[in-house]
Amino acid sequence: MSDRTVILITGAGGFLGRALAEALVKDPSTSHLVLVDIVEPKTPHGVDAIAIKADLTDQSQADGLFQTPYGVPDVVYCLHGIMSRGAEDNFDLGLKVNFDAVRAVLDSARRAGAKTGRPPKFIFTSSLAVYGGPLPEVVTPDTIATPQGAYGAEKLMCEVLINEYSRRGFIDGRILRLPTIVVRPGPPAAATSSFLSAIIREPLKGVRTTCPIGNSLSSPELDLAVWIASPETTIHNFLLAARIPSSSFTSHTRVVCLPGITVTVREELQALEEVAGKEALELLEFQNDETNHRIVSSWPARFDNSYALSLGFQVDKGGMVPIVEHFKKAVDAGLA
Template sequence: MKLVVTGGAGFLGARLIGTLLSQERPAGFPEFTSIVSVDLAACPVDDARVQSVTGDIAGKAFIESVITPDVGAVYHLAAVVSGQAEADFDLGMAVNMAGTLTLLEACRKLPQPPRFVFASSLAVFGGKLPDLVPDDIAVMPQSSYGAQKAIGELLVNDFSRKGFVDGRVCRLPTIVVRPGKPNAAASSFASGIIREPLAGVDSVCPVPTGTRLWISSPDTVIANLIQAAVVEASRFGDTRTVNLPGISVTVAEMLDGLERVGGKDARARVTLAEDERIKRIVLSWPGDFDVTRSLSLGFTRDGDFDGVVRAHMRDHGQ
């Protein structure tokens, strides 16, 4: 059987593929002998068990050539990120909404419903929210990206209700610290104010220091994505959507952690310059969740932010 990962050339997809191939998989994880990475570029994981297929996930013929009868599970991670989806509405709709539907329709034609893990986002939330967001609150996105992800959530839930796929929707916290360079995501600064200063590079924070964020380290997000494919479908109850656990920190607390772990010089490399476009998007996202349900399903979270910074420094020899 094959496992398909859309967005397999990206940071999260490549890390998931590498982890699945290098570590023992938990009991209940779908069996597979190869992984197909679907993206606009080749997957960087160098392994004979990985096949890179490049193309547009919104293309019906392309996706149907990928989703063949021997596909047993799909991780749908590909997306146009938040800032880009807001700037280019048509591109966001084509990839984030139409691409998700195209992929689900291809899975619907398989002889057996595949396990289908969909990466959603905190951007589905908005409006007036309580300080601690409950698991069953209605979504009210305040961006095109958030709306597109909310549509994807509803599609995965309905395709699961109909028995077309065995879906699991994971609302990911903001991932900190992402390696590499900044991207067009509105949340990109959350990694940048840690990653760049630790590398000796100046960074700008575009939101007030009191802004509260819901974050998770890359290792924990990968572990939770793997766990999503393990949980028995019946345990999800009325909805296949789950808010993945994170830790709640303000930007000020993040910078304090940077100074404790990385030193005063690192903290001094961060300057504050508010960006109204980014601030408008980020401030619509909730900063703390009641994750009693997701923890009961076996999902985990980081211990504290200092540990998140240390993990990044360990991974990058700092």
């Protein structure tokens, strides 16, 4: 990045948007932040920042993000969205926010970049939910994405546009297919995968929670494998995404599956027990939810990380236990 970088984050009031803004404040190349969300986001201390409340399904509000006193952003992190279960249950809203509003921001970025002659870097958070149906044992960059849910379909449609806008030089796109991020702090999200965090987070906070997979600690359903990454590694990779030269990406696509690790729901619970003892497990109830199980088990759980690692992206080391330990420290410090 140049010495003076104006960075726009959409969805800046959300989990990853807030964590990204905090990380960017500590990054010396950040000069100004433009933080946008449908709910006015908080501005962090330590950097010039503007908070904008905007509904990005409205094109004129999306255009406004490129007309602030800071000028046209050099980097756009496009993070706003409706999560997987929300998009599945309210199809029209999911389509509007996860596709129409991404297209609106892309078009604003395209027009602004055409005026300055500098196409903004456009970093988009896609998801492993673009995959579904019959899949190979290990997903590779050649695996065709055939989503089996509204959220994955919307993400894939955005990816197609971002690749095309990049090919035409309207923007400089970087599409990050994220694993499920665990442990997510705060209240449960409207994501089908939300329980993967809740079964760690809530017991560590001394709160009862329901695991929607299986009916007891010995259920075979707990062998469901998932593909995850920690928030810390993910945010580190978000910063890297803006630094990788566009020439480093494979010529025909800007898609990268960010590195992750495979864990089963049972392994998550074993890590919880190792870090917080048997009493943490006693705070769990089980109630199998068929819709949840169907969607999560349609997602792939094993990926070939080598392309992402060759670009410089990082992977969590040491499995689930360090992730749970890290979150426990945050809980003990009153930060989660």
